[in-house]
Amino acid sequence: MDQLDYSLLYKAYSRKGRKSVVSPKMLFKIIVYGYMNNLYTSRGLERACRRDINFMWLLQGAKVPDHNTIARFRSKRILAAAEGLFYQLVELLKECGEISFENLFVDGTKIEANANKYSFVWRKSTEKNAAKLQDKLAETLQIICEKYHFAITESVDPSEVLSLLLIQQYQQNISFVYGTGKRKSQLQRDVEQLEELLARQRKYDDYGQIFQGRNSFSKTDHDATFMHMKEDHMKNAQLKPGYNVQIGVEAEYIVGIDISSERSDALTLKPLLQTMKNFLKGQKHENIIADAGYESEENYSYLDEEKQVCYIKPSNYEKSKAAKYRNNIRLLENMEYDEAKDEYTCRNGKKVCPVSVTQRKSKSGYRSVITVYECENCNGCPHKVSCTKAEGNRKFSVAKKFKWQREQSQRNITSAKGILLRINRSIQVEGAFGILKENHRFRRFLLRGKQSVRTEFLFLAMGYNLNKLHNKIQQQRCGKMLHEKKTA
Incomplete structure (x- = not known):
C-alpha cells in the first residue's frame, strides 16, 4: 500500500481548515484491511481500531477515527481516487510477475443493493399511467378553459392555464382556505386539481429520466435495477433491487471491475474492457474467456477490432x-x-x-x-x-457475420488451449465470486448509487487481491497463472 500514488486522493481535501486527525492514506489502509477481514461497516471499523491490535499498529499511534470520518471518507472523499488506486495495485502485481496480461477470465454476478425491495417503479406501468394522465389533463384543461372563457389553442400549456387561474384569484380577491370546516371555492378546487395533475406529470417525467433504457428502478436507490437473485430466501423468484457486478480475473487476481445496472451480461463486456484499457494505459489482455451469456455480434466485433482472441462459449454449444x-x-x-x-x-x-x-x-x-x-x-x-x-x-x-464469428469462437474453445482456458474460467473467476460471497459473506452493498457501490466493491477487490497474494506466497505458488488439467 505504501507504493501507491495518493496524490489524487489528497486533492479531495482542502488546505484550509483544521488538519485531519488521521491522514487519508492511513484511512485508506484501515478500510482495505477491514475488507480483508470481513469488516465493512464504519462502526465496526471504528470498534476494531479501538480494540484490535492489528488496526492499532496500522494507526501508528494516531487518534482513532470515529465512524462518521470513516463513512465520509468512503462515500465522498475516496470516490475520485478509488479506481485509480485499484489499478495501481494491478500494475504492481504485473511488476511482481504475478500477472502477465495474457488470459482474462470474465464473469458477473448480481449483488443486492441497499434499497427497499418494495420501492419498485416499473417502466410499463409508468408509461401507461402517464398516457392516462395526459388524457385526464387534456379533459381538465378543456373544462377549465370553457368555464373561465380562456382562449383554447391546439397546444394548451397547463402552466399558463394555472397562471391565468391565479390571476383570476387576484382580480376577484378570493382567499383560499385550508383545514376542516372550511368550504373551498370552485376556483380553489380547480387550481388544486390542476396543480395535482401537473405534479404527477413532473413525477412521471422524472421517472423517464431515471429509467435510462431500463425497465425498473428503486425509489431508494435510483441506479439499482430489479433482478432475479440466486439467493432467494423466499423461494418465490422475487425480484430484488441489485447491481450486475462484472469482474475480470487473471492468475486468480481481480484485475478489472465494472458495476452495471443491466440485467443481461451481453451489454457489460465492452464497458468492462474499455474501463480496464483506460486505467491500464492501453494495456490489454491477449485472450478473453467468457461464458455463453456474453455472446453477441457486438462483443465479437469489438474483440476483433481490439485484436483480442475470443474464447466465448456459443449459447447453443451444449x-x-x-x-x-x-x-x-x-x-x-x-x-x-x-x-x-x-x-x-x-x-x-x-x-x-x-x-x-x-x-x-x-x-x-x-x-x-x-x-x-x-x-x-x-x-x-x-x-x-x-x-x-x-x-x-x-x-x-x-x-452472416455473427454466424461466422460464432463458428470461429467454437473452434477456439474446442482446441486444446481453449479447453484448458475454459477449465480455468470455472476455477478462477467463479471461484473468486465464491470466496467473496461465502468466505467474505459479502451479499449486500452498504452504500447507495452506482459510483459509491463501485467504490465499495473496489475496496473489497483490493482486500481480496492482498489476501490472495499472501496465500500464494504461503503456498509457494507465486507466478502460477493457470491450473493444469488433471486426468485420471
Whole structure:
C-alpha cells in the first residue's frame, strides 16, 4: 500500500481548515484491511481500531477515527481516487510477475443493493399511467378553459392555464382556505386539481429520466435495477433491487471491475474492457474467456477490432451435442449451405435463397446486417409440419457475420488451449465470486448509487487481491497463472 500514488486522493481535501486527525492514506489502509477481514461497516471499523491490535499498529499511534470520518471518507472523499488506486495495485502485481496480461477470465454476478425491495417503479406501468394522465389533463384543461372563457389553442400549456387561474384569484380577491370546516371555492378546487395533475406529470417525467433504457428502478436507490437473485430466501423468484457486478480475473487476481445496472451480461463486456484499457494505459489482455451469456455480434466485433482472441462459449454449444438437436430439420446448422451461391438446401431438396437484406439495432445502438431467406416452394412438402408453422413458404433470418464469428469462437474453445482456458474460467473467476460471497459473506452493498457501490466493491477487490497474494506466497505458488488439467 505504501507504493501507491495518493496524490489524487489528497486533492479531495482542502488546505484550509483544521488538519485531519488521521491522514487519508492511513484511512485508506484501515478500510482495505477491514475488507480483508470481513469488516465493512464504519462502526465496526471504528470498534476494531479501538480494540484490535492489528488496526492499532496500522494507526501508528494516531487518534482513532470515529465512524462518521470513516463513512465520509468512503462515500465522498475516496470516490475520485478509488479506481485509480485499484489499478495501481494491478500494475504492481504485473511488476511482481504475478500477472502477465495474457488470459482474462470474465464473469458477473448480481449483488443486492441497499434499497427497499418494495420501492419498485416499473417502466410499463409508468408509461401507461402517464398516457392516462395526459388524457385526464387534456379533459381538465378543456373544462377549465370553457368555464373561465380562456382562449383554447391546439397546444394548451397547463402552466399558463394555472397562471391565468391565479390571476383570476387576484382580480376577484378570493382567499383560499385550508383545514376542516372550511368550504373551498370552485376556483380553489380547480387550481388544486390542476396543480395535482401537473405534479404527477413532473413525477412521471422524472421517472423517464431515471429509467435510462431500463425497465425498473428503486425509489431508494435510483441506479439499482430489479433482478432475479440466486439467493432467494423466499423461494418465490422475487425480484430484488441489485447491481450486475462484472469482474475480470487473471492468475486468480481481480484485475478489472465494472458495476452495471443491466440485467443481461451481453451489454457489460465492452464497458468492462474499455474501463480496464483506460486505467491500464492501453494495456490489454491477449485472450478473453467468457461464458455463453456474453455472446453477441457486438462483443465479437469489438474483440476483433481490439485484436483480442475470443474464447466465448456459443449459447447453443451444449444443446448441439444432443441427438435431438442434430436431427432438428428446422435449424440452419442442419441444412446444407452453398457459400458460393449463398443458398441453403432444405430436407426436401428445395433451395432456400436470399430475398432481402435489413438491419437490426440492439439496445446499445449496435447495428447488425440481417439477410432474409425464403424457400422456393413449400407446397406439398412432407416435412412442412416439422419445419415451419407458416402457411406459405418458410422464411428465416441470418446474421452472416455473427454466424461466422460464432463458428470461429467454437473452434477456439474446442482446441486444446481453449479447453484448458475454459477449465480455468470455472476455477478462477467463479471461484473468486465464491470466496467473496461465502468466505467474505459479502451479499449486500452498504452504500447507495452506482459510483459509491463501485467504490465499495473496489475496496473489497483490493482486500481480496492482498489476501490472495499472501496465500500464494504461503503456498509457494507465486507466478502460477493457470491450473493444469488433471486426468485420471
